[in-house]
Amino acid sequence: MFRKCFAEFLGTFWLVLGGCGSAVLAAKFADVGIGLAGVSLAFGLTVLTGAYAFGPVSGGHFNPAVTVGLWAGGRFPARNIVPYVVVQVCGAIAAAAVLYAIASGKPGFDLAGGFASNGYGEHSPGGYSLGAALVTELVMTFMFVLIILGATHTRAPVGFAGLAIGLALTLIHLVSIPVTNTSVNPARSTGQALFVGGWALAQLWLFWLAPLVGGVLAGAVYRAVLERDEGEPAVTGRPTRQ
Numbered sequence: 001m002f003r004k005c006f007a008e009f010l011g012t013f014w015l016v017l018g019g020c021g022s023a024v025l026a027a028k029f030a031d032v033g034i035g036l037a038g039v040s041l042a043f044g045l046t047v048l049t050g051a052y053a054f055g056p057v058s059g060g061h062f063n064p065a066v067t068v069g070l071w072a073g074g075r076f077p078a079r080n081i082v083p084y085v086v087v088q089v090c091g092a093i094a095a096a097a098v099l100y101a102i103a104s105g106k107p108g109f110d111l112a113g114g115f116a117s118n119g120y121g122e123h124s125p126g127g128y129s130l131g132a133a134l135v136t137e138l139v140m141t142f143m144f145v146l147i148i149l150g151a152t153h154t155r156a157p158v159g160f161a162g163l164a165i166g167l168a169l170t171l172i173h174l175v176s177i178p179v180t181n182t183s184v185n186p187a188r189s190t191g192q193a194l195f196v197g198g199w200a201l202a203q204l205w206l207f208w209l210a211p212l213v214g215g216v217l218a219g220a221v222y223r224a225v226l227e228r229d230e231g232e233p234a235v236t237g238r239p240t241r242q
Contacts, residue, residue: 001080005087007058011050012091015062016188018046020116021099040173043182048166055162063185064088065215069145072219085187092191100195117192117200118183118207126178133180134210140172141184141214149222183207
């Protein structure tokens with residue numbers, strides 16, 4: 001269990017450092033900033049690389065919503081939820097601390113810029129409402145966990161799960177950064193909010209509630225509707241003979 005928790009800590013640390021680091025340090029850098037597309041790709045790359053590096057040890061959740069979603073889908077034991085979530089949040093906080101140490105080394109750095117925190121209303125990058133943020137985070141997490149469950153199924157092509165999951169997270173960020181700065185991960189939101197404080201902590205509840213609900217719904221739907229019974233023949237895409 002220690003190895004699994006340590007892998008989850010490292011994977012979440014890498015996700016937050018790489019993803020939020022790209023937003024804080026590189027998104028608007030001079031005339032060569034990576035912009036929204038670059039930040040989206042950075043988040044996807046952290047999950048892709050983390051999944052292959054740490055996934056064989058812990059399953060590569062790096063996200064409380066994924067952990068509870070896998071539990072709801074019958075893929076993860078309830079007794080391990082709390083240890084996983086605790087180390088995921090600790091990994092995110094550690095990454096935010098490292099990122100703060102780096103970012104504060106530049107003259108004029110100010111946490112008032114948001115520090116890649118998630119928000120709605122006046123703190124949404126595009127000024128989107130609480131309702132829009134709630135729907136976005138719930139639906140995007142729902143789809144993310146569905147993709148994870150499908151890509152990691154025993155009958156899925158072996159070795160490609162990390163690629164599918166990383167590309168899914170990239171797409172999610174491309175769509176939802178303007179709405180909430182994209183969470184779909186309560187740990188990622190918590191690490192940044194603790195440093196920003198104020199409004200970020202006041203709005204943090206949504207970035208726990210919506211992803212967790214979305215994850216549980218995805219697990220339940222996949223288990224009840226999409227997961228194939230053991231005796232059911234595989235879908236090959238080829239027509240069957242009559």
